[in-house]
Amino acid sequence: MERATVIVAIDGPSGTGKSSTSKAVAAQLGLSYLDTGAQYRAITWWMVTNGIDIDDPSAIAAVAGKPEIISGTDPSAPTITVDGTDVAAAIRTQDVTSKVSAVSAVPEVRARITELQRSIAADAGNGIVVEGRDIGTTVLPDADLKIFLTASPEARAARRSGELKNADVQATREALLKRDAADSSRKTSPLAKADDAVEVDTSDLTLQQVIECVVTLVEEKRAGK
Numbered sequence: 478m479e480r481a482t483v484i485v486a487i488d489g490p491s492g493t494g495k496s497s498t499s500k501a502v503a504a505q506l507g508l509s510y511l512d513t514g515a516q517y518r519a520i521t522w523w524m525v526t527n528g529i530d531i532d533d534p535s536a537i538a539a540v541a542g543k544p545e546i547i548s549g550t551d552p553s554a555p556t557i558t559v560d561g562t563d564v565a566a567a568i569r570t571q572d573v574t575s576k577v578s579a580v581s582a583v584p585e586v587r588a589r590i591t592e593l594q595r596s597i598a599a600d601a602g603n604g605i606v607v608e609g610r611d612i613g614t615t616v617l618p619d620a621d622l623k624i625f626l627t628a629s630p631e632a633r634a635a636r637r638s639g640e641l642k643n644a645d646v647q648a649t650r651e652a653l654l655k656r657d658a659a660d661s662s663r664k665t666s667p668l669a670k671a672d673d674a675v676e677v678d679t680s681d682l683t684l685q686q687v688i689e690c691v692v693t694l695v696e697e698k699r700a701g702k
């Protein structure tokens with residue numbers, strides 16, 4: 478018998494295709510979609526905007542509960558606000574990208590955001606695709622399906638450089654690897670593959686092929702295979 482709801486966790490390093498794949502899979506299957514990286518970017522944006530010292534974990538911890546972060550989970554139009562301000566564009570700046578790993582490593586930040594993520598997943602009627610770094614390991618360890626996307630640093634840098642006009646591929650590659658190293662080495666809930674996750678190397682796959690692969694895995698799960 479087909480399951481009514483399905484919870485899908487998609488994790489992996491930067492630039493492996495988590496957001497593009499998750500959005501498309503959720504849209505195709507009528508599921509909600511949650512970009513957890515956007516939530517960590519949003520709290521980082523708030524810290525920067527409010528003059529909090531990013532190099533001081535105790536200063537970050539002291540105010541981690543202050544900003545109200547709201548994520549819209551429609552995969553065709555995901556939204557993110559902080560205290561009522563639309564920050565969808567502001568959280569994608571180089572400044573936020575270079576600071577987000579330091580903020581997301583603070584345990585009080587992770588506790589706050591993890592609680593928010595769990596409550597969004599619990600409220601998603603038809604089911605949800607949640608993408609990030611620690612969804613399968615920590616946020617939703619009982620997810621019905623866990624996927625871990627990977628890709629070579631070269632493929633990821635080429636993809637990102639294509640997005641950012643005039644970006645130097647080598648510099649983009651170094652920045653991706655630096656962020657992955659910080660995210661993988663933090664003490665609390667690091668970037669990691671869950672033991673029961675299906676690993677998909679996307680280096681030589683088109684985005685469409687990755688989407689089809691994940692849709693098939695979800696449908697098999699739903700059918701109880």
Ligand SMILES: Nc1ncnc2c1ncn2[C@@H]1O[C@H](COP(=O)(O)OP(=O)(O)OP(=O)(O)O)[C@@H](O)[C@H]1O
Nearest residue numbers: 490491492493494495496497636640679682683684
């Ligand atoms: N299989 C693929 N082949 C080619 N390009 C891809 C593929 N998957 C994703 N892309 C492109 O690579 C870029 C990065 O993808 P995306 O933002 O989905 O990755 P991500 O894992 O969510 O990254 P981050 O964790 O840094 O947010 C986008 O421009 C996307 O269109």
Ligand SMILES: Nc1ccn([C@@H]2O[C@H](COP(=O)(O)O)[C@@H](O)[C@H]2O)c(=O)n1
Nearest residue numbers: 513514515517577578581609610611660
């Ligand atoms: N579950 C997660 C998701 C993200 N992070 C942190 O946010 C950064 C930005 O993520 P993007 O997916 O938008 O690139 C990421 O580098 C991590 O520091 C996280 O810790 N846990």
